[in-house]
Amino acid sequence: MGFVVYYFAGLLGASCAAAYFNQRSAFLLLFSLTLVSFVLGIVGGAGALRFVAIAAGVLAAAGAMSYAFREFLIMLAGDETAKELRTAPLTAAFGMFVIFTVAVMGIFAPIIAPHGEAEVISSAFAPPDESMLLGADQLGRDIFSRIIYGARNTVALALVGTTLAFILGAMAGLLAATKGGIFDQVMGRVVDVIMSIPSLIFALLMLSIFGGSLAAPSTSFWLLFGFGSLVGLLFLASAAEGTMGLLIGIACVIGGALAFAFAGTTIFDASEVILVLVVGIIYSPRVFRLTRAVAGNVVVMDYIEAAKLRGEKNWYLIRREILPNSTAPLVAEYGLEFCFVFLLIAGLSFLGLGIQPPTADWGSMVRENATLISFGEITPLIPAAAIALLTVAVNFVVDWMLHRSSGLKE
Amino acid sequence: MGDIARLVGQRLGLGLIILLVISAIIFFMVEALPGDIAQAVLGQGATEDNLAALRKEMGLDKPAIVRYFAWLGDALRLDFGNSIVTKTPVTEVIGERFSHTLFLASYAAVIAVPISIMLGVLVALLRNSIFDRVANVVTLTFISSPEFFLGYILILYFAVKWGMFPAIASLSEGMTFLELLHRTFLPALTLVLVVMAHMMRMTRAAIINLLASPYIEMARLKGAPPWKVIVRHALPNAWAPIINVVALNLAYLITGVVLVEVVFVYPGIGQALVDAVSKRDFPVVQASCLIFAATYILLNLAADVGAILTNPRLRHPK
Numbered sequence: 001m002g003f004v005v006y007y008f009a010g011l012l013g014a015s016c017a018a019a020y021f022n023q024r025s026a027f028l029l030l031f032s033l034t035l036v037s038f039v040l041g042i043v044g045g046a047g048a049l050r051f052v053a054i055a056a057g058v059l060a061a062a063g064a065m066s067y068a069f070r071e072f073l074i075m076l077a078g079d080e081t082a083k084e085l086r087t088a089p090l091t092a093a094f095g096m097f098v099i100f101t102v103a104v105m106g107i108f109a110p111i112i113a114p115h116g117e118a119e120v121i122s123s124a125f126a127p128p129d130e131s132m133l134l135g136a137d138q139l140g141r142d143i144f145s146r147i148i149y150g151a152r153n154t155v156a157l158a159l160v161g162t163t164l165a166f167i168l169g170a171m172a173g174l175l176a177a178t179k180g181g182i183f184d185q186v187m188g189r190v191v192d193v194i195m196s197i198p199s200l201i202f203a204l205l206m207l208s209i210f211g212g213s214l215a216a217p218s219t220s221f222w223l224l225f226g227f228g229s230l231v232g233l234l235f236l237a238s239a240a241e242g243t244m245g246l247l248i249g250i251a252c253v254i255g256g257a258l259a260f261a262f263a264g265t266t267i268f269d270a271s272e273v274i275l276v277l278v279v280g281i282i283y284s285p286r287v288f289r290l291t292r293a294v295a296g297n298v299v300v301m302d303y304i305e306a307a308k309l310r311g312e313k314n315w316y317l318i319r320r321e322i323l324p325n326s327t328a329p330l331v332a333e334y335g336l337e338f339c340f341v342f343l344l345i346a347g348l349s350f351l352g353l354g355i356q357p358p359t360a361d362w363g364s365m366v367r368e369n370a371t372l373i374s375f376g377e378i379t380p381l382i383p384a385a386a387i388a389l390l391t392v393a394v395n396f397v398v399d400w401m402l403h404r405s406s407g408l409k410e
Numbered sequence: 411m412g413d414i415a416r417l418v419g420q421r422l423g424l425g426l427i428i429l430l431v432i433s434a435i436i437f438f439m440v441e442a443l444p445g446d447i448a449q450a451v452l453g454q455g456a457t458e459d460n461l462a463a464l465r466k467e468m469g470l471d472k473p474a475i476v477r478y479f480a481w482l483g484d485a486l487r488l489d490f491g492n493s494i495v496t497k498t499p500v501t502e503v504i505g506e507r508f509s510h511t512l513f514l515a516s517y518a519a520v521i522a523v524p525i526s527i528m529l530g531v532l533v534a535l536l537r538n539s540i541f542d543r544v545a546n547v548v549t550l551t552f553i554s555s556p557e558f559f560l561g562y563i564l565i566l567y568f569a570v571k572w573g574m575f576p577a578i579a580s581l582s583e584g585m586t587f588l589e590l591l592h593r594t595f596l597p598a599l600t601l602v603l604v605v606m607a608h609m610m611r612m613t614r615a616a617i618i619n620l621l622a623s624p625y626i627e628m629a630r631l632k633g634a635p636p637w638k639v640i641v642r643h644a645l646p647n648a649w650a651p652i653i654n655v656v657a658l659n660l661a662y663l664i665t666g667v668v669l670v671e672v673v674f675v676y677p678g679i680g681q682a683l684v685d686a687v688s689k690r691d692f693p694v695v696q697a698s699c700l701i702f703a704a705t706y707i708l709l710n711l712a713a714d715v716g717a718i719l720t721n722p723r724l725r726h727p728k
Contacts, residue, residue: 025540091547193431196710198665201683201702208687208695209439343556347669350558351684366558373562374577376570384559391554399550 004041007049011037066094088400095396102390106152113145118358125372134379138368146360147383153355154362155390157268157276158342164227164280165341166334169287171234174318176288177295178238184292191285199282199344206278207353217265220273224264227277228257239315271356275348279341286340290333294326301325328405335398339391346387362387418715425711432703433485437478440692481696490697495689500697504682508701510581511671511678514594515663518601523656526606530613530655535640537618545610552607557666561600561673568596579674597674604666609659616651620644650721657713661706 015030033052040048070093074082088096105112114131115121119141126136133144176184194202210219232253240249264273298304299322307321348354349363357364362383369380448464465471484491490500533545552560569577579594620626621644629643668680675681679698686694 029540029544193428193435196428196707197432197435197699197703198661198706200665200668201699201706204668204683204687205436205439205695205699208690208692339554343554346556347558350556350669351672351687353684353687363556366562370562373566374570376566378566381559381562381566384556384562388551388555388559392551395550395554 004046004049007053008034008037062094063090066090066097069093069097069100084404087404091396092400095393095400098389098393099397102151102155102386102393105148106155109148109152113142113148115142115145117146117149117360119145125369134382137365138371143365143369143379143382146365147362147386149360150362150365150383151386153359154342154346154349154387157272157355158279158338158345160268161276161279161341161345162283162334162338164276165283165337166287167231168227168234168280169284170291170330171231171238172284173288173291174295174322175234175238175314176292177299178314178317178322183237187288188292191288194282194285199340200347202282203278203344203348204351204353206281207274207348210274210278217270220270220277221261221265223277224261224273225257227280228260229253232256238318239313241313269356272359275345275354279344282344283337283341287333287337291326291330294329295322298322298325328401332398332402332405335394335401339394339398342387342391342394414718417718421711421714421718425707429704429707432707433482433700434478436696436699436703437481438474440696441474485697485700490700491693493686493691493694495686495691495694500693503694504679504698504701507677507679507682510676511667511680513590514597514601514671514676514678515660515667517591517594517598518605518663519660521598522602522605522609522659525602526609527613527652527656529606530610531617533610534614534617534621537614549607549611552603553611555604557600557604557669558673560603561597561670564596564600565673577674579676581677594676597670597676600670600673601663601666605659605663608662609655612655612658613652616655617644617648620648620651623647647721650717653716653720654713657709657716661709661713664702664705664709 011030011034015027015034018027018030033056037049037052040052044051067090070085070088070090073093073096074085077085114133120139121142122132122136122140124136124138124140126132126140128135132142134147135143137143137146172187176187197205210223236246236249236253240246268276304317304321307317312321345354346361346363349361350367352364352367355361355364357368365383366380372380448461448470470477481491488501488505490504492498493500493503496503529545533542536542565577568575575596576593577596579597581590581593585593626639626643629639634643667678668683670676671678671680672684679701682694683698683702685691686698
């Protein structure tokens, strides 16, 4: 009973203080929370109020953390960056903090994690004890360590997938904007078709053919080679001049694609390569459309005309004139694209078709430990919450960047 | 009116062409399989004789283009061949499941569409207030959460802790309609939460865009009361964006449903697709992909046509 009294006293006091100091929005928020709490308290009793109090506490802690983190970044950064950072809302600071934490977790995973990624240390679903913070999973591996390794695996694959989608989409988009004509038309129609298949369905279709646990190393090698040559040819189309240049270019493309495929298959295993390629191909049309639209606005500028009259070639135009003038929206798009790719990879892994065991991964961890939920345990939700948290964080930062770069008004 | 019919006909034709291209992609992608279907079915250890027999049985000895048109012709008559795993006709496997999926999606849509449009309009009218900002953060969180996260949270609280709804949405013969609604409430709610967030944001953006137009300013300046500005001036022009929002999000539902069906073990087509993918049951994969893609295109078409019907300006393209 005492808790309820303190709860309402605190809320009322805070809203009166907010009203007294003319903090209109804070007052509105606090007072509407008080009113909602009356109803909640009657329906759900003290438990519901305690839940609200804890949630508010967590929110306040996150707010304080983001504020401190923003100040910390401002201290560290140079004058120019510091000025920009001061304009960042708390949500963006929170996003940066989460991204920073996940990055540290991923990079230093072997040092942070108390146990190995696939190390079986106790019985299945053992409860938490002093050596295991969150207990054991369905095979007796430490869940906490696997979450930390998951940050590395899931995020790294999502980053690679986004980068592939970006290189392919941006290159084709830039070329379509500068060349125009037939190339533009054809690419536009291809993109229309790819975008009219729902992404998850398309991914499932491609994975059923090439991928999953049955992926053959040779398939993934040749697919990577094909992807490399495609990107190489796009480069070539914008950079090469004359027959001699074309021949040398083709040789370079083939060599580069082979090296790329070789590197790809040594770093990642076969199923991961295919997963990354599939998401890269599925999401490149979005990048293509955006790049083409952004670059299309730049191409009609007078300075491009001047450069063309100077006799500059396509490659110079793309590299020195168009790209620097379309960086801001492209960077923001990279962030958004990362969210989509990350969610798709997590979803596929959850379905058991993405990252294959024993590699730790947030999506598949949820599925593997889902039985615990029927016993009222919350542990399987932690990796899912991590996925949501990172996606929200990236979205917050992208929101701020879009706002800043375009002066987006609402 | 002839104009409208022609424009709508054009869109329909375009949709048909895209669907045709997609059916070709779906079919020929399986052809790109390392080895062929027979090899994939029988595995590495198959003898040449077995392979040849299976190829003959599946008609793989004919050229791919002939088989494509045969497959397409059959597909138009809703005959997708036999499943590789169960040997039963694919239509039997997914036919009933498709109706379950449609039921789940429409259940979610019936709840989500009115609520989210009302909330979206409300948030747009209250823009830049604290409620708007809170709604922005909340919807962004829902959009960013994977469907399975929301689904399992709902299971944890509504099914396990409070025991209000069943955690597994199994269907059985002879259920009453109310029972059906009760059983499928949690999966529907998961979909509602995700789609509502999308719809609210899109409605909000559309309405804000609209309220910034000069004729709204004009209406305000001439002293029309606020409700009249909304009902007389804003709403007739808002139908086009709202129809667009609804259709696009219903299309989004179609994909969201796959993950939700797996979480709640709901006997829908999404789960059939996932099972078929992991068992490499290509006829089922092809059929369900085609159905999903067709529904998706149909909804996008509906958005286009709706926009043409409600916006006279689109009827006279420059």
